Amino acid sequence: MTTLTDPPKASFRLSMLLYDTRYRSTTIQVIALMGFMLGAAWLINNVAVNLAAAGKPFTFGFLSDASGYDINQKLIEYNSQSSHLRAAVVGLLNTLLVAVMGCTLATFLGVFIGVLRLSSNWVISRLAAVYVEGFRNVPVLLWIVLIMAATSHSAPQPKDFRGDNPSATMKIFDSVAITNRGVYFPEPLFSNSLGDVAMFPDSSTEACEAYAAESDDDKVIKLAKSCGSFQISLDLIAIGSVFIACLMISKLVANRASQIQAQTGVRPTVWYLRLGIVAIPTIITLWILGFYLGYPELKGFNFKGGIYMRSSLLALWIALSLYTAAFIAEIVRAGIMAISKGQSEAAGALGIRPGRTMSLVVLPQAMRVIFPPLISQYLNLTKNSSLAIAVGYMDVTGTLGGITLNQTGREMETILLLMACYLIISLIVSTVMNAYNERTKLKER
């Protein structure tokens, strides 16, 4: 039994929301949130009223209409009869293509330059510094336009390859043609091709009837290509799965070698075995499929055949990579400098060569510091790719946010969709990269 009475419970009064420090911050936050929502509601209402006054209801119906325009670079089948939505997807794939290519090249270049900047050779480290400052301090748009202008004015025109005594010739055993419209590479082709499978075919369409007919007629084959939402090459799947299976077996061999090394201290030489395991079945698959290279050839106005990398893609890719590499180089440098000198000295004491010290001891640890800012560089590169329109590269800003917007006059809808596209790409990239970061970060015990 207790004789102590509880202190009198302070009854809640309204004024406490403001004067009691326990509640005050919550009150302020609630008021701020309400203010924000009111502001947003006012904006949205204003837009709705204005659109209604202009007689333009807010709808996305236009997305299913035929687009009416052509796109030069398309990773999936597309023509002017396809819908605006499909044009947007074609643009989105082009955005992703240049983003992936750009991130890859920028990473290699950035790491390379970042390491060079720390070189003990004065000339090399100064050159790397000049590179970083030069690219970092000039807007990327200028680099894009400059590279585009340089290629379209300095490289030969397709017509220069014509005639008995042409002023330009193809490079590397007549396999690569460099023109001012882009570069043509040989393309892998298969004489015993397994064909493509149409995903989500709609058998009532003309294209899918042609697809089912499996005719040899060029016109029918061309038509059949637009059956389904997109088509997947069976050849690619076959080669890919053989290759991955072989890689996995080869990994088993490597694990076994590590086991033996752990037991006996001597690592058996297995690299030729591993190479054979991967190479031989892959080559056999290629041979069965009848692999050969299709070379570009000058026909009419342009080169035909081969893989055509347009100068717009080339300029955008190179400019974005060079520009972002300058930032990545700085991030890499900072990451390496964050690793204590003792680490490389210890590695040196164990007799590890400087190059291997960098790749085996310093860089893996530096990665933890490098990773988070690297993610934001990847996101920057992806968003900067929307400058594509400056060189006529048909990314999603060019198709959905450019031609579709213009031909349909749906500014609000297309811009909102466009923003959603970039938001989703960015969120996906950062989720994946954050997951990776989580896995590799230093586990504190």
Place this chain on the structure above:
Amino acid sequence: MKKSVFLGALTVASLTAGIAAAGTLDDVKARGKLNCGVSTGLVGFASPDANGKWEGYDVAICRAVAAAVIGDNTAVEFVPLSTKTRFTALASGEVDLLARNTTWTLSRDVDLKMEFVGINYYDGQGFMAPKALGVTSAKELDGATVCIQTGTTTELNLSDFFRANGISYEPVPIETNAEGQAQYLAGACDVYTTDASGLAATRAAFENPADHVILPEIVSKEPLGPLVRHGDNEWGDIVRWTLNALISAEEFGITSANIEELSKGTENPEINRILGTEGNMGEMLGLDADWAARAIASGGNFGEIFEANVGEKTPVGLARGLNALWTDGGLIYSPPFR
């Protein structure tokens, strides 16, 4: 203080809600300046001269409207717009009038909520190629690389033309005519396509115009005309009748040389009605009596404007053709001033 900010915000809200509706005439008069959307630079149609003064066939329309409404043909703010930005600029109220080689189409008129007030140039889409290429017809262009301005009827027609003829092409999208010209001259595309008038104007700016041919095919109808926002009929009427006044002036022989003379009154009632010495046409439009006289005096009648900017004596060198008056076998025709 706080209260007035809030009230201010409210008025802005109600104002913005009404912006698309009406009142362009009052806005322009209050501002004392006409905001006119023109192209980013197309010799003969709209381009700034060496002193930065805008001139051209489309510019003349802007000046005539400014003269009619404000009484001063220099009270114009020219807003250069690309094919991509033009409709947004007009719809948002950034410009009051768009005179920019714009084709009158159903979807622009109906779906984009624009109002075309007339046609000042009957055009069609053509192709230009270097002579050295040896092409004589657009049907030979299978596989060619073609430069096109995006957001135009040009790119839609191009797609239709190649599809209808069963041939393929590689489009190179560009933003402005200047960029297209640069790409074409650098050989980044084999052919350049746009309205035939635009081709002539573009070619006129080349160093060696004779090295380039304009192919005989005209693949579309491109009626070009000035346009305003849908929904403000009073303003639309003013622009429409300013254009009609210029056309009627040519038909009835009113020129910049004799307009002062004729403004004193003539035997011809139609001329008198146009020039405001008879009837109350100006009042009906919400303007004063000599609105049309000022518009005509601004740059001359329709024919004079044509000859001075794009006619055969200019570097652009266009023949009147379809753009002659109906009395001379062309299509230019104005409804009566009555």
